[in-house]
Amino acid sequence: MKLLELLGYFNYWVFAIILTVGLYAVIRKTNLIKKLIGLSIFQSAVFLMYITMDKVEGGTAPIIQTGVENQIFSNPLPQVLILTAIVVGVSTLALGLAIVVRINESYGTIEEREILDAD
Amino acid sequence: MIFVFALFLLTLLVITALAIVHTENLFVAVMLTSIFSLLMAANFFILDAADVALTEAAVGAGVTTVIFLSALALTGEREKPRVGGRNIALVTVGILALLIIYATFDKPRLGDPNAPVHQHVAPWYLEKTPEYMGFPNVVTAVLSSFRGYDTLGEVFVVFAACIGVLFILGVRPPRESLEPRDESSGLRHHLIPQVVGRLLVPFIVLFGLYVQFHGEYGPGGGFQAGAIIATGVILYALLEGEAEALRAVPRSVLLGMVIGGAMLFGSVGVVCMLMGGAFLDYSVLAADPVWGQQLGILIIEAGVGMAVCGALLSIFHAFAARESLS
Amino acid sequence: MIDIGLDILSWILLTLGGACVLIGGIGGLRLPNFYTRIHAASLTDTMATLLIFAGMMLQAGLSLPTLKLLAIMLFLLLTGPTATYALANAALLSGLKPDAETVTDNDKGHAG
Numbered sequence: 172m173k174l175l176e177l178l179g180y181f182n183y184w185v186f187a188i189i190l191t192v193g194l195y196a197v198i199r200k201t202n203l204i205k206k207l208i209g210l211s212i213f214q215s216a217v218f219l220m221y222i223t224m225d226k227v228e229g230g231t232a233p234i235i236q237t238g239v240e241n242q243i244f245s246n247p248l249p250q251v252l253i254l255t256a257i258v259v260g261v262s263t264l265a266l267g268l269a270i271v272v273r274i275n276e277s278y279g280t281i282e283e284r285e286i287l288d289a290d
Numbered sequence: 291m292i293f294v295f296a297l298f299l300l301t302l303l304v305i306t307a308l309a310i311v312h313t314e315n316l317f318v319a320v321m322l323t324s325i326f327s328l329l330m331a332a333n334f335f336i337l338d339a340a341d342v343a344l345t346e347a348a349v350g351a352g353v354t355t356v357i358f359l360s361a362l363a364l365t366g367e368r369e370k371p372r373v374g375g376r377n378i379a380l381v382t383v384g385i386l387a388l389l390i391i392y393a394t395f396d397k398p399r400l401g402d403p404n405a406p407v408h409q410h411v412a413p414w415y416l417e418k419t420p421e422y423m424g425f426p427n428v429v430t431a432v433l434s435s436f437r438g439y440d441t442l443g444e445v446f447v448v449f450a451a452c453i454g455v456l457f458i459l460g461v462r463p464p465r466e467s468l469e470p471r472d473e474s475s476g477l478r479h480h481l482i483p484q485v486v487g488r489l490l491v492p493f494i495v496l497f498g499l500y501v502q503f504h505g506e507y508g509p510g511g512g513f514q515a516g517a518i519i520a521t522g523v524i525l526y527a528l529l530e531g532e533a534e535a536l537r538a539v540p541r542s543v544l545l546g547m548v549i550g551g552a553m554l555f556g557s558v559g560v561v562c563m564l565m566g567g568a569f570l571d572y573s574v575l576a577a578d579p580v581w582g583q584q585l586g587i588l589i590i591e592a593g594v595g596m597a598v599c600g601a602l603l604s605i606f607h608a609f610a611a612r613e614s615l616s
Numbered sequence: 617m618i619d620i621g622l623d624i625l626s627w628i629l630l631t632l633g634g635a636c637v638l639i640g641g642i643g644g645l646r647l648p649n650f651y652t653r654i655h656a657a658s659l660t661d662t663m664a665t666l667l668i669f670a671g672m673m674l675q676a677g678l679s680l681p682t683l684k685l686l687a688i689m690l691f692l693l694l695t696g697p698t699a700t701y702a703l704a705n706a707a708l709l710s711g712l713k714p715d716a717e718t719v720t721d722n723d724k725g726h727a728g
Contacts, residue, residue: 179400180394183397188304195311200369200372202316204316204362204365205369208310208319212326222333222342223400225337227403232339232341232509233338233429234426245338246412249407251433251440254345254429254513255433257342257345258349258513259447262605265451269455269459282370284372482701489694
């Protein structure tokens with residue numbers, strides 16, 4: 172019983188690990204595309220945390236079926252926030268990649284060190 | 291039973307994330323990102339977020355991968371290893387992970403019905419959606435009506451990002467000696483993928499339209515539909531070459547979709563004000579408030595779908611056009 | 617009676633499908649070079665898809681989900697082998713020889 176209760180936090184642990192793995196890629200890798208990949212992992216971790224919070228025990232997706240009494244629904248609000256955030260995430264990621272492409276055209280490299288040396 | 295499956299998927303998710311950061315080949319990293327997104331979508335589905343899972347599968351595993359790959363084609367796929375500083379980064383990140391894990395013990399356990407999140411506005415949304423809107427999907431109702439301002443903002447962020455990409459990549463590359471490569475032919479020499487792909491594209495677009503207009507009754511809506519239709523057109527571009535895809539859906543149409551979609555959303559709000567309601571209060575659009583809500587939601591979902599589809603495709607074409615120059 | 621029979625049949629199909637996925641996974645890890653590996657992996661695209669979806673359709677009975685499952689199965693049966701073909705073709709075009717003796721880490725690099 173105690174163990175099962177602890178496993179109820181497993182999603183949050185995965186959230187913490189993925190978040191820090193993404194952060195590691197952002198602070199440690201010098202390749203700009205790798206940094207952006209790290210940033211999108213970081214972002215996915217936040218999505219996972221929000222969606223974890225929406226779960227209600229014994230609930231279903233918040234689509235109300237007629238004629239079924241006493242249904243339990245998961246929380247629709249975090250879902251809405253993340254639904255829009257995913258699409259916004261890909262657009263901003265594309266903006267970042269566009270800047271990286273331009274940097275590569277101007278400096279001939281996407282390694283942070285070499286760009287700093289070139290300046 | 292589903293709980294064991296969730297544990298399995300989450301463990302795979304962690305392994306994939308570690309592999310993405312570990313590999314030095316960026317191409318492999320991007321492919322793993324696609325797998326990561328698919329696993330994430332499966333997790334979302336287990337956590338009862340069908341709409342989010344649909345979006346993540348279409349956007350994360352489909353569009354993001356293509357955009358990453360087209361950026362990689364312009365930059366190069368090898369990452370140079372970096373020496374030194376590894377331990378400091380690992381220790382910092384490790385301490386942070388332990389702190390976050392320690393902090394999560396204050397959070398309510400997974401699925402706790404008494405968690406604070408479930409006490410505030412969510413029950414009200416669940417209770418009032420059938421009464422105000424008269425359709426079953428609460429996520430669509432919250433997205434497009436109860437939190438319409440939020441969604442309007444997000445659509446304009448997508449719009450702004452798209453314009454930004456077009457500005458950044460619209461300028462000619464600095465090296466002048468570049469001669470345009472002969473028209474990229476896509477997979478024209480690979481007969482089997484081409485035939486199967488041609489067969490699938492109409493069904494993908496049809497499914498996108500279904501998701502768009504069935505969004506009030508099942509998982510779906512403008513964001514998902516826009517992404518799915520965009521993947522269909524991107525598949526066509528990959529099979530037939532980018533020029534052929536631009537002939538099918540020209541740039542002007544794409545820009546019109548982005549601008550028109552965002553404008554449609556905003557103008558519905560203004561029309562609501564002109565008809566005596568508040569901004570984005572659809573109840574005034576028809577004599578019966580429920581019909582008004584349904585009409586308003588149908589129109590703004592169409593606007594969202596157009597804007598998202600146009601933005602993603604414009605971004606894809608901006609990268610792809612760059613490719614054929616260098 | 618007939619319900620129990622259908623249930624048993626569907627579970628047999630599901631178990632066989634699961635076994636196919638497992639064999640495909642082991643093959644993908646253990647076989648010596650790229651072409652044999654995708655050969656193993658394509659087992660999950662075809663045989664496992666057929667068996668698992670047949671099992672799930674028997675579980676669903678005559679209803680709308682069965683039709684949806686059928687549509688998904690057709691989609692997977694169309695795309696899976698195509699993807700395998702495209703992968704093998706791309707590998708061949710980029711110069712990876714289908715040679716049974718090449719057992720090197722280099723192959724792994726190409727396959728990855």
